[in-house]
Amino acid sequence: xxxxxQSPQFLSIQEGENLTVYCNSSSVFSSLxxxxxxxxxxxxxxxxxxxxxxxxxxxRLTFQFGDARKDSSLHITAAQPGDTGLYLCAAGTxxxxxxxxxRLKVLA
Amino acid sequence: xxxxxxxxxxxxKEKRETATLKCYPIPRHDTVYWYQQGPGQDPQFLISxxxxxQSDKGSIPDRFSAQQFSDYHSELNMSSLELGDSxxxxxxxxxxxxNGYTFGSGTRLTVV
Numbered sequence: 001x002x003x004x005x006q007s008p009q010f011l012s013i014q015e016g017e018n019l020t021v022y023c024n025s026s027s028v029f030s031s032l033x034x035x036x037x038x039x040x041x042x043x044x045x046x047x048x049x050x051x052x053x054x055x056x057x058x059x060r061l062t063f064q065f066g067d068a069r070k071d072s073s074l075h076i077t078a079a080q081p082g083d084t085g086l087y088l089c090a091a092g093t094x095x096x097x098x099x100x101x102x103r104l105k106v107l108a
Numbered sequence: 109x110x111x112x113x114x115x116x117x118x119x120x121k122e123k124r125e126t127a128t129l130k131c132y133p134i135p136r137h138d139t140v141y142w143y144q145q146g147p148g149q150d151p152q153f154l155i156s157x158x159x160x161x162q163s164d165k166g167s168i169p170d171r172f173s174a175q176q177f178s179d180y181h182s183e184l185n186m187s188s189l190e191l192g193d194s195x196x197x198x199x200x201x202x203x204x205x206x207n208g209y210t211f212g213s214g215t216r217l218t219v220v
Contacts, residue, residue, distance in 0.1 A: 033208045042112075042198050042211030043151070088150060095141070095164045096209065098150040 003027055004089055004099035012105045013079055021074040021102045023089035030093050032072050034063055037086040046074075079106045110134055112212035114199050120218045121189050129184040129215045131199030137210070138203055139163065140182045142174060145196040145214075157182060189219045 007022045023032070031050040035043035047056050049065035049072060056063045060083075062075040076083055084106050089099040113132040121127050133140050139158045143151035144167075153166035157176035168174075171189075176182040186193060196216050200209035 035211075040196070040214070040216065042200070042214050043209075045208040045210065048208045090209075095153055095156060095166065097153065101150045 003097050004091060006087075006089060006099040006102050008102060009100065010103050010105075012107065015080055015106055015108050016078050017106075019076050019079055019104070021076075021087055021104070022071065023073070023099050024071045025091065026070065027091075028069050029091035030069070032065060032069070032089060032091040033096070034072070034074055035088045035090060035098075037088060043086075043088055076104075079104075081106045081108045112199055112201050112210050114197075114212035114215050116215060117213065118216050118218075120220060122220055123189055123191060125189050125219075127186045127189060127217060129186070129197050129199075129217070131182045131184070131201075131212060133180055133182070133199070133201030134203075134210055136203065137180075137201035139201060140176055140180070141200045141202070141209060142168075142182070142184050143198040143200065145198060147195075151198060154184070186217075191219050193217060194219045 003025050005024050013019055031048055033048045034046045036046055037043040047063045052067045052069045054065045060077045064073045087102045090096040115130045141156040142154040144154055145151040154168040155174050156164045160176045172186050174184045196214045198211050198214045200211045202209050
């Protein structure tokens with residue numbers, strides 16, 4: 001049973017468009033991370049959120065942790081081809097479980 | 109800044125052979141994790157070590173074993189390799205829990 005469901009699974013958009021990726025669970029987590037992974041490389045940590053309702057911004061990326069700490073969203077403003085990759089949410093305390101992933105492709 | 113170092117980057121083995129993957133965590137990180145990622149799949153947790161002791165175990169086959177040494181590097185030993193073991197194997201390290209991992213670049217294992 002996958003504890004972290006991400007949606008959408010695939011997303012192909014034009015450069016300049018906005019998008020939102022969702023990470024949902026029925027479990028409550030003490031913290032949640034978002035990673036970006038490029039083919040053949042290891043996931044790279046983008047952000048950690050720990051407080052319910054927390055919002056963090058990283059340039060054009062906005063991350064939000066749900067009030068109940070069961071879900072999170074990643075919003076990208078004015079997407080660029082360099083944003084292309086696999087976006088993974090992960091949660092847990094000492095052992096992280098990864099979400100199903102969202103494969104984003106931004107077309108120039 | 110030093111990152112997580114994994115070796116080798118690529119490995120090709122035949123069925124029933126053995127393989128050893130190595131991981132050198134970020135200095136002063138106290139926990140090492142191993143993940144397996146099949147094609148088009150999310151990383152699956154295998155095993156972790158905290159201060160050189162096994163701290164958690166996931167979906168690691170009995171044919172696999174791992175340990176963390178006194179210098180904090182870790183090795184994943186895989187025996188009786190099967191075609192289905194072909195995957196990317198990632199090592200990650202962290203300082204404490206809940207702070208996010210730093211992943212290595214992975215070892216791509218191909219079993220033929």
